[in-house]
Amino acid sequence: MHIPIDTFELDNGLRVILSEDHTAPIVAVNLWYHVGSANEREGRTGFAHLFEHMLFQGSANVEANEHFELIQRAGGTLNGSTWLERTNYYETVPSHQLALALWLEADRMGRLLPAMTQDKLDTQRDVVKNERRWSVDNQPYGTWWERLPELTFPPEHPFHHSLIGSFEDLSAASLDDVREFFSTWYTPDNAVLTLAGDFDPQQARELITGYFGWIPRGTGHPTLPDMSLPRTFGRRLHSVVHDAVALPRIYVAMRSPVFGTREYYSASVCGAVLGQGKGSRMHRTLVREQRLATDATAFTFDLSRGSDLLIVDVLGLPGVDATALEQAVEAELDRVASEGVTEEEVARARALIETQLLVDLESAEKRADRLSMFATYCRDPHLLNEELYNYRRVTAAEVSAFAAEYLGAANRAVLVYLPREAAAELAA
Amino acid sequence: MTVAAVRPAPGPPRPYHFPAFTGTRLASGVQLLVAPVRRLPVCTLSVVIDAGAELDPQGLEGCALLTARAMEEGSRRYEGLDFTDRLERIGAALSATADWDSASFSMQVMAERLPAALELLAGVIREPAFPASEIERLREERLSEIAQIRSEPRGLASETFSRVVYDAASRYATPVGGSEAAVRALTRDDLVRHHDSFFTPLRTAVIIAGDVTPDEAGKLVEDAFRGWDVEVAPSRPRRGEPATRDDRVFILDREDAPQSELRVGHPGVPRTHPDHFAIVLLNAILGGLFSSRINLNLREEHAYTYGAHSAFEWRRGPGPFTVRTAVESGVTAAAVAEILKEIDKLRQEPVTNAELSLARDYLAGVFPVRFETSLAIAAALAQVVTYELPSDYYDTYRDRINQVSAAEILRVARAQLQPSRLSVVVVGDARQIREPLRGLNMGEPAEVQLEGAVQPASS
Numbered sequence: 091m092h093i094p095i096d097t098f099e100l101d102n103g104l105r106v107i108l109s110e111d112h113t114a115p116i117v118a119v120n121l122w123y124h125v126g127s128a129n130e131r132e133g134r135t136g137f138a139h140l141f142e143h144m145l146f147q148g149s150a151n152v153e154a155n156e157h158f159e160l161i162q163r164a165g166g167t168l169n170g171s172t173w174l175e176r177t178n179y180y181e182t183v184p185s186h187q188l189a190l191a192l193w194l195e196a197d198r199m200g201r202l203l204p205a206m207t208q209d210k211l212d213t214q215r216d217v218v219k220n221e222r223r224w225s226v227d228n229q230p231y232g233t234w235w236e237r238l239p240e241l242t243f244p245p246e247h248p249f250h251h252s253l254i255g256s257f258e259d260l261s262a263a264s265l266d267d268v269r270e271f272f273s274t275w276y277t278p279d280n281a282v283l284t285l286a287g288d289f290d291p292q293q294a295r296e297l298i299t300g301y302f303g304w305i306p307r308g309t310g311h312p313t314l315p316d317m318s319l320p321r322t323f324g325r326r327l328h329s330v331v332h333d334a335v336a337l338p339r340i341y342v343a344m345r346s347p348v349f350g351t352r353e354y355y356s357a358s359v360c361g362a363v364l365g366q367g368k369g370s371r372m373h374r375t376l377v378r379e380q381r382l383a384t385d386a387t388a389f390t391f392d393l394s395r396g397s398d399l400l401i402v403d404v405l406g407l408p409g410v411d412a413t414a415l416e417q418a419v420e421a422e423l424d425r426v427a428s429e430g431v432t433e434e435e436v437a438r439a440r441a442l443i444e445t446q447l448l449v450d451l452e453s454a455e456k457r458a459d460r461l462s463m464f465a466t467y468c469r470d471p472h473l474l475n476e477e478l479y480n481y482r483r484v485t486a487a488e489v490s491a492f493a494a495e496y497l498g499a500a501n502r503a504v505l506v507y508l509p510r511e512a513a514a515e516l517a518a
Numbered sequence: 519m520t521v522a523a524v525r526p527a528p529g530p531p532r533p534y535h536f537p538a539f540t541g542t543r544l545a546s547g548v549q550l551l552v553a554p555v556r557r558l559p560v561c562t563l564s565v566v567i568d569a570g571a572e573l574d575p576q577g578l579e580g581c582a583l584l585t586a587r588a589m590e591e592g593s594r595r596y597e598g599l600d601f602t603d604r605l606e607r608i609g610a611a612l613s614a615t616a617d618w619d620s621a622s623f624s625m626q627v628m629a630e631r632l633p634a635a636l637e638l639l640a641g642v643i644r645e646p647a648f649p650a651s652e653i654e655r656l657r658e659e660r661l662s663e664i665a666q667i668r669s670e671p672r673g674l675a676s677e678t679f680s681r682v683v684y685d686a687a688s689r690y691a692t693p694v695g696g697s698e699a700a701v702r703a704l705t706r707d708d709l710v711r712h713h714d715s716f717f718t719p720l721r722t723a724v725i726i727a728g729d730v731t732p733d734e735a736g737k738l739v740e741d742a743f744r745g746w747d748v749e750v751a752p753s754r755p756r757r758g759e760p761a762t763r764d765d766r767v768f769i770l771d772r773e774d775a776p777q778s779e780l781r782v783g784h785p786g787v788p789r790t791h792p793d794h795f796a797i798v799l800l801n802a803i804l805g806g807l808f809s810s811r812i813n814l815n816l817r818e819e820h821a822y823t824y825g826a827h828s829a830f831e832w833r834r835g836p837g838p839f840t841v842r843t844a845v846e847s848g849v850t851a852a853a854v855a856e857i858l859k860e861i862d863k864l865r866q867e868p869v870t871n872a873e874l875s876l877a878r879d880y881l882a883g884v885f886p887v888r889f890e891t892s893l894a895i896a897a898a899l900a901q902v903v904t905y906e907l908p909s910d911y912y913d914t915y916r917d918r919i920n921q922v923s924a925a926e927i928l929r930v931a932r933a934q935l936q937p938s939r940l941s942v943v944v945v946g947d948a949r950q951i952r953e954p955l956r957g958l959n960m961g962e963p964a965e966v967q968l969e970g971a972v973q974p975a976s977s
Contacts, residue, residue, distance in 0.1 A: 113557045115532035165883015189526035216821035223777045336669040369606045384662040441609030452891040
């Protein structure tokens with residue numbers, strides 16, 4: 091399997107990746123800006139994501155919400171998302187509509203600010219506050235993805251604070267912040283543009299050069315504080331949340347090697363051994379044999395700087411004693427750390443990962459997104475074609491070595507959710 | 519070099535056809551649909567069986583789903599973990615589930631592993647092991663899902679909505695997975711009976727999309743199901759009767775909830791309704807698209823919510839028409855009023871040309887994007903099987919969409935959006951929202967409990 095990859099760079103620093111595939115007459119346009127919640131300044135948590143909303147509020151030649159309308163009218167799908175280290179914007183359109191998608195992305199990269207108004211900011215601020223209520227505050231376990239980074243990264247670290255942001259900080263965001271954030275981070279030399287699917291490479295080059303080529307290079311941006319961290323926590327971290335949930339849930343996060351490194355692939359395979367599929371360690375032990383949990387999974391956060399996290403997520407059965415569940419999860423981690431994993435386990439994990447890699451590449455949108463990811467984090471989109479190889483060469487010995495170093499008690503951050511009623515009983 | 523302020527015009531569209539597929543019935547009676555798509559060496563394999571939740575007997579709701587899940591526990595030949603291991607070692611993650619209309623067993627595999635995957639899957643379809651102790655575990659897992667839903671506003675609102683708009687005798691009143699009482703009542707014998715009655719060759723379709731030829735697939739499937747010869751039992755009645763009641767506003771109290779989770783709607787129409795395409799367009803304009811009336815109103819104009827959508831849920835019987843959103847508690851009644859206003863407006867005057875062309879252009883234009891992956895193509899073929907759609911359904915889809923007029927949408931809006939039948943369900947902080955909801959003039963809000971019969975209005 092080989093995905094065709096061609097790259098070039100505009101004079102203003104915009105890196106472009108082209109990946110042709112003419113199976114269907116559609117093309118994915120995918121733009122990664124190398125900025126995320128990690129780049130927010132003190133007192134502005136949630137701003138990178140609020141800013142993502144503002145990018146759909148029009149630009150010099152586009153009305154508010156018109157971006158959505160024009161792409162949908164063209165028969166396309168679109169969205170954007172914000173993560174700790176990046177913000178992405180993407181559309182998949184019928185191939186004869188490629189120029190429109192590129193033009194829209196270029197208009198907002200080059201000429202966003204004339205369209206920004208206080209009214210639009212106020213509306214999107216309220217929309218985002220409602221997004222926070224909906225996905226975090228009024229959702230069982232919804233706070234896990236801000237509590238876990240808070241527990242696992244030191245307070246001064248850029249990954250420590252909330253991505254969706256606090257109400258207070260969202261309220262404080264101003265139009266000046268919008269202007270400053272835009273001119274600092276939304277510059278061609280801080281972005282990667284990927285096209286995947288059905289297009290003519292010569293025509294695509296011309297369109298991209300014409301629409302994006304005039305946009306001035308950025309004038310530089312503040313460097314992030316040193317993000318490096320010790321390889322492990324060095325101790326066991328623990329936090330308990332009493333919440334409006336029905337079932338106990340336990341997240342165990344372990345520091346783990348950053349995305350794209352050789353050791354990352356061992357970590358990723360180890361994650362699959364632990365928690366991908368019903369034959370995985372955690373599922374087998376906690377769900378099937380001990381009948382303490384109703385589900386158990388494991389995954390990596392895929393962070394590229396400082397330290398990644400490998401997370402085990404276990405949902406308890408109703409009424410199960412959370413302490414017993416916690417002990418069982420950690421006992422299994424102890425076992426893997428001390429005894430290692432078998433060849434069979436690694437073969438099973440690799441087979442599931444291989445299928446998933448191929449299945450993801452069926453979609454132009456995901457193909458483009460993965461290419462942008464490797465280009466942004468590792469500065470090399472060709473790593474996509476080496477992924478399969480990088481997984482296949484992981485040996486059981488490497489996974490066992492990874493487990494011995496990273497799965498031990500001194501590298502665990504345990505976040506426990508307890509139903510409020512159960513918590514009250516414990517206190518009584 | 520141009521710095522274009524003018525938006526570019528589209529080029530000439532490149533031709534697109536839904537992937538050609540073959541449909542045959544094999545000697546065993548099993549139906550086989552194959553869509554060869556050669557992009558990557560992967561396939562999606564699905565087995566779809568006319569054995570959905572609408573066939574559950576009264577008092578045993580959840581039987582179809584538990585049966586499907588229990589089939590992940592292997593065949594008589596490869597039982598339990600042995601079955602899971604054999605599948606996962608070839609990189610296949612089986613998803614076994616049931617919805618209202620069918621039971622389905624799907625997986626994605628590398629093309630070279632298709633024969634092994636098919637053999638394992640056929641084994642479990644024909645002769646599931648149904649190990650008793652694993653059924654107990656799966657029952658506990660289903661009960662934990664029920665417990666989980668009770669603390670989860672979105673699921674709670676949807677389940678409560680179904681409970682108030684469908685008659686208690688309707689299968690649609692209870693979730694696909696069944697109520698706590700029904701799940702506790704189910705026995706292994708019920709699962710075996712469900713399997714024996716409905717898992718028969720004539721009710722079974724095998725669908726393969728991806729890197730495979732119809733000839734290869736035909737041979738593999740013929741071999742896997744050879745000699746599967748079971749008597750076809752008479753089917754149970756399908757049931758989906760709507761409710762008639764006087765109460766129209768229902769509150770499920772969640773003290774101090776920061777948002778109200780809202781559902782507004784009524785029972786809709788079956789998937790095979792002759793106005794299907796006009797209803798699809800009507801819904802796109804009302805709340806199906808980002809630029810729909812309800813989303814632009816509630817999100818972009820009023821900033822009440824992160825998002826608001828509407829849908830006609832398509833089933834063999836009349837699935838619900840529902841508007842769904844979550845809004846800040848303080849604007850609950852105001853948001854409901856806006857939704858009612860938008861529904862009413864669609865019944866009063868024709869949609870604009872701009873709205874109609876947006877919805878048409880989107881639905882017709884996005885067609886090739888929708889059916890890009892083998893998984894999406896297999897799911898589209900499952901629709902052909904389940905709803906007995908004509909074999910040229912996808913070839914004529916875009917024409918059918920483009921033929922719908924504003925006058926037709928107005929006619930369908932008047933027939934299918936029925937203000938007098940709308941129910942409103944709110945999962946939220948009753949103290950804050952009860953009084954404002956009274957102001958809607960839809961009668962006294964009724965309090966509903968987590969389960970059981972709906973109480974009459976209190977004061």
